[in-house]
Structures are given as C-alpha cells and as structure tokens.
Amino acid sequence: MTDAAALDLYGALTEPATLTIRRLLPAPIERVWAYLTDDSLRRRWLAAGVMEPRVGAPFEFVWRNDELTTPSGARPEGYSEEHRMQGRITACDPPRRLAFEWPGAGHVAFELEGNGQRTLLTVIHSRLPDRKTTLGVSAGWHAHLDLLAVRIAGGEARPFWDEMVRLRTDYERQLPA
Structure with a gap:
C-alpha cells in the first residue's frame, strides 16, 4: 500500500478525459466500503440515495451540499x-x-x-465530456473525499462550499486547458 506521504492530494488527469484521485483513509476496508454504499453514511460526505450494490442496479444520488458542514460556506x-x-x-x-x-x-x-486499519481509496472518473465538467468534478471529488476522511476520523470539517470554491481555482490553474 502507498504511504500517505507519497500520495498527491490533488487529482490528476491520467488520460485526457480521466481524473484519478486517491486518499489513504484511517479505517479498515469494510468501513470505507460502508461509507460508499450505505445511504446513512454516504449522505454525510457525498450524497443521499439508496443503492443496491449489484451490477445493473439503478440508483439516484441526491446532493444537498449545504447540509454537509456547519457552516456550509457560501x-x-x-x-x-439540491442536485439529483x-x-x-x-x-x-x-x-x-x-x-x-x-x-x-x-x-x-x-x-x-485495505491494509489493516488503513485503506487506500482510488476514485477514477472517466469519460469526462468537457473542461467545465472536468474542473467541477475535480474540485467536487477533492472536497467530498476530504470530507470523507474527516468523517471517518471523527474530526471537524471546514465549510464545504468555501473548500469547493478554493479547490476549483486550484484545479483551473493546474489542469491543462
């Protein structure tokens, strides 16, 4: 497993239309899996929505980012x-x-x-249709994954929207046009 110091906190375009971003999380693999698939846990860092974890199953995610942190930021x-x-x-x-x-x-x-009490989570978002979507997805995944790490560790989160705006500016500078 990759050491935390070796991880680049920012996502990178690993192909022209593919963002890859990684986080080393302080939890066993089963707990991280629950944060991905269990609605009551996922809604605390990403989006609400019941998901049946089986190939072919449809689902709907409902983002209410104003509710992720207190305060939420601007x-x-x-x-x-709300976004569905x-x-x-x-x-x-x-x-x-x-x-x-x-x-x-x-x-x-x-x-x-997984490696004992730590899990390396890699998110690969491919087939991004354009730069605007790529920038939004990059900042969005980054902010949501940071929040996931905070939720798993039981820490205090920074205002979600403020982080999202800051990260979008960062990604505009570092991702190729």
Whole structure:
C-alpha cells in the first residue's frame, strides 16, 4: 500500500478525459466500503440515495451540499440547494471495487485496497465530456473525499462550499486547458 506521504492530494488527469484521485483513509476496508454504499453514511460526505450494490442496479444520488458542514460556506453561483443524478452500477466486488455510469457525466470507479486499519481509496472518473465538467468534478471529488476522511476520523470539517470554491481555482490553474 502507498504511504500517505507519497500520495498527491490533488487529482490528476491520467488520460485526457480521466481524473484519478486517491486518499489513504484511517479505517479498515469494510468501513470505507460502508461509507460508499450505505445511504446513512454516504449522505454525510457525498450524497443521499439508496443503492443496491449489484451490477445493473439503478440508483439516484441526491446532493444537498449545504447540509454537509456547519457552516456550509457560501454556495457559488450556478449551484442549487439540491442536485439529483441517476446512475447504474457497472461493477461491484465488495469491498474492493464499485463502479457506475452517470449518463452525460461519465463513469466512476472506486477501488479500495485495505491494509489493516488503513485503506487506500482510488476514485477514477472517466469519460469526462468537457473542461467545465472536468474542473467541477475535480474540485467536487477533492472536497467530498476530504470530507470523507474527516468523517471517518471523527474530526471537524471546514465549510464545504468555501473548500469547493478554493479547490476549483486550484484545479483551473493546474489542469491543462
């Protein structure tokens, strides 16, 4: 397993339309898997929505980012209080791999590698349709994964929207146009 010091906290374009971002999380693989698949845990760091972890299963995620942290920070222009997205699971190998298709927004794969009380989580978001989506996805995954790490560790989170805005600016500078 990769050491925490070797991880680049920022995601990178590993192909022109593919973002890869990794986090070393302080929890066993089964606990991280639960944070991906259990609605009551996932809604605390990403989005609500019941998901049946089996290939072919449809699901709907409901983002309410204003509710993720207190305070939430200033919601940027162009974002609403709630966002819904439907998907379909394309791979499920508990607790090592979960992948799904988001029509119009690409394909997402979560790969987990456990080592005792730590888990390396790799998110691969491929088939990104354009730069605007790539920037939003990059900042979004980064902010949500940071929040996941805080939730798992039981720490205090920074205002979600403030982090999202800061990260979008960072990604605009570092990702190729």
